[in-house]
Amino acid sequence: MHSIRVVRHASERGGWEMALAEPPAHLAGLVRDYCGYREATAAPLRRQELPGVQVVLILEFGPLLKHLDDAGRVTRHRSGFTAGLDERWSTTEHDGVSHGLQVNLTPLGARRVFGLPMHELSNRVVGLEDLWGLEARRLVEQLAEAPGWAARFAHVDAFLTRRLERGPEVEAGVRWAVERIHHAGGNLDIAALARELGRSHKHLIHQFHEHVGLPPRRLARLLRFDRAVQRLKAGGPVRWAELAVELGYFDQAHLHRDFRQFTGGPPSALLRRTLPDAGGFESGAQVKSVQEPAWGDGQDAR
DNA sequence: GGCACGTCTAGGGAGTAACT
DNA sequence: AGTTACTCCCTAGACGTGCC
Structure with missing residues (x-):
């Protein structure tokens, strides 16, 4: 049984509920x-999705989300989609109603769940039915x-467990290297990492493409x-210069450069926006921990 | 799979402008 | 004056690729 934290918010613009586990x-x-979500807004809602170190799996049982890439191409994927590690932001949009469940996988978890070389998913959005066919629809x-x-979370647990049992094992050295990068907060020497592992950097990069989807330096960044x-x-x-040093950037200029590349704007612009997340800045959200949310199926938000 | 080498890019650093 | 946003340049290291 999952311990579920439910966050709700309502305003004149609409309401949303998120179930986190x-x-x-x-x-x-x-x-x-896991993050279950249901949202109803008075007008279509567009949201910027930032790059991160997780592989996102979206299972949709409401109207399909539109996904817009940075060239403005729009795609919709029946049953949902997955997005591998991405070095660019993207945009999602719904027409006023959105209902689904998001699974955030680690790159190594995604490698096992999808059974694909992860470079085939990196910087891409792929429909679940293209990957899993009828299994995804069911x-x-x-x-x-x-x-x-x-x-729902129990169904997803069972599904992922079955996929993992069938999926390929992740090479132990790669797992170790990924953990090292995480523990170092992305601040470490990749050549030294390869030496410690007793591999050439070429081999390490090749394995990262296979199991992670990006070379180690890019993952660290x-x-x-x-x-x-x-x-x-x-x-x-927030003091930008202090934050930059705290995170291992040489200075604020380099923090700024990364934000430009990953979000399309300076960090202050991101701070001003309401981040679409339970831990974000949306004011007035109510949080409670429950075994079953009160906002059950078949009932509208309002 | 390893080595060597060329290319590319992120890091390091300096500087300027705008704003408070 | 201090902070933030932004640009530029040089260098070291990361990465890709051909060859063995």
Whole structure:
């Protein structure tokens, strides 16, 4: 049984509910977390999705989200989609109603769940039915019919467990290297890492393409940016120069450069925006921990 | 899989302008 | 004066690729 934290918010512009849960112990390290969501707004809503160090799996049982890439191309994927590690921001949009479940996988977890070389998913969005066919559609139908978030999370647990049993093992050296990069917060010497592992840097890069989707230096950079975003989401006073040093940037100019590349604007612009996240800056949200959310199926938000 | 080498890019650093 | 946003240049290291 998952411990579920439900966050709700309502205003004249609409309302949303998010159900957040950790994965069970046997999926820890492969799945970061689950986030069930339901949103109803008076007008279409567009949202910027920032790059991060997780592989996102979106299971949709409401109207399909539009996904817009940085060239403005629009795609919709029946049953949902997955996005591998991405070094650019993207945009999602719904017409006023959105209902689904997001699974945040670690790159190594995604490698096992999808059974694909991860470079085939990096910097891309791929429809789940293109990857899993009818299996994806059946899962989403099950989720739509389930009586609440707890039941949905249980379905997803079971599905992912089956996929993991069939999926390829991740090479132990790569797992070790990824953990080292995480522990160092992205601040470490990749050549030294390869030496410690007793491999050539060429071999290490090749394995990272296979199991992670990006070379180690890029993963480290993305991880550092991700920490910066988490730091902004946590709130509190921000001094850019101090934050840059805290995160291992040489100075504020380099923090600024990463934000430009990953978000399209300076860090102050991100701070001003409402981040679309439970831990974000949306004011007035109510939080409570429950086994089953009160906003059950078949009932509208309002 | 390892070595060597060329290319590319991020890091390090300096500086300027705008704003408070 | 201090902070933030932004640009530029040089260098070291990361990465890609051909060859063995």
